[in-house]
Amino acid sequence: MNPAKRYEIFTRFREANPHPTTELEYSTPFELLIAVLLSAQSTDVGVNKATRRLYPVANTPQAILDLGLDELKTYISTIGLYNNKAKNVIATCEILVNQYGGEVPREREALESLPGVGRKTANVVLNTAFGEAAMAVDTHIFRVSNRTNIAPGKNVDVVEQKLLKFVPKEFLQDAHHWLILHGRYTCVARTPKCWNCIIADLCEYKDKTPAPKKVLPPSVPSLTD
Incomplete structure (x- = not known):
């Protein structure tokens, strides 16, 4: 994983979701x-x-x-x-x-x-x-950071420090939300949805999950058979 890849990854996240935020509801x-x-x-x-x-x-x-x-x-x-x-x-x-x-x-x-x-x-x-470039590493961010190789680390503290170091400054404010949402809906724990991932070509996860085979509806016997 190099700076150019990381920049492109977060560029795509921003293009897909320019104003990410928490899914918790709050007003203050x-x-x-x-x-x-x-x-x-x-x-x-x-x-x-x-x-x-x-x-x-x-x-x-x-x-x-x-x-x-x-x-x-x-x-x-x-x-x-x-x-x-x-x-x-x-x-x-x-x-x-x-x-x-x-x-x-x-x-x-x-x-x-x-x-x-x-x-x-x-x-x-x-x-x-408060709009600070802080990085809250939960289980989703920890998994995505390690699986993609964006910021690998053996514990949440190491991953937090690596993200603060490696994520380009222009993306730091929103990176926390992009990574959580990516881990929650695409790069999920058991079977990541690699076939539906906007950064699949940049991700360094070796065992990418192929698209599931389409299940055909059961055939209905013809009345003329």
């Missing part, structure tokens, strides 16, 4: 923070279903504190690990109200100090809410 940095916190080991679809119920009722740190732990659980009970996540949301809201005036901090260290917020969550918020 706080709503995004809570949605990402809830999304650990859960799908964006599942989180969106819960926040569509929660946010019209409580979408600020103080409003969620007013709601209380038990009531919060009723809104997010369809999400995996909701008991622990509810505790983290309440604890995070308390810190935001007491230390940050109810606002989401823009500093990485402050974000990572919030309960339930790790480096990946902080990177999503920094990138998507």
Whole structure:
């Protein structure tokens, strides 16, 4: 994998999707923070279903504190690990109200100090809410980076640093979203859809998946047979 290939890969991603964004639904940095916190080991679809119920009722740190732990659980009970996540949301809201005036901090260290917020969550918020060229490496990005050879690495930290180094600067802001979407819908875990991939000729994955054979409909005997 060389700089010219990487540049062409991200050029194609941009042409196909000029303005990518997260599939989590949000309207404020706080709503995004809570949605990402809830999304650990859960799908964006599942989180969106819960926040569509929660946010019209409580979408600020103080409003969620007013709601209380038990009531919060009723809104997010369809999400995996909701008991622990509810505790983290309440604890995070308390810190935001007491230390940050109810606002989401823009500093990485402050974000990572919030309960339930790790480096990946902080990177999503920094990138998507605040427009920083942060790279949140989830399982999709880790897989795509290694499989394509864009930024191979043995763990998420190595992949993150390589992506920040290798992705051309003009694409850094959106690269996070392109890679997630590519991993979620095309370069999927078990059987990548190489036959339907816009970067297949640039990807260095050796065992590319051929297009599935078309299944013919069963023949119907003729009435004259």
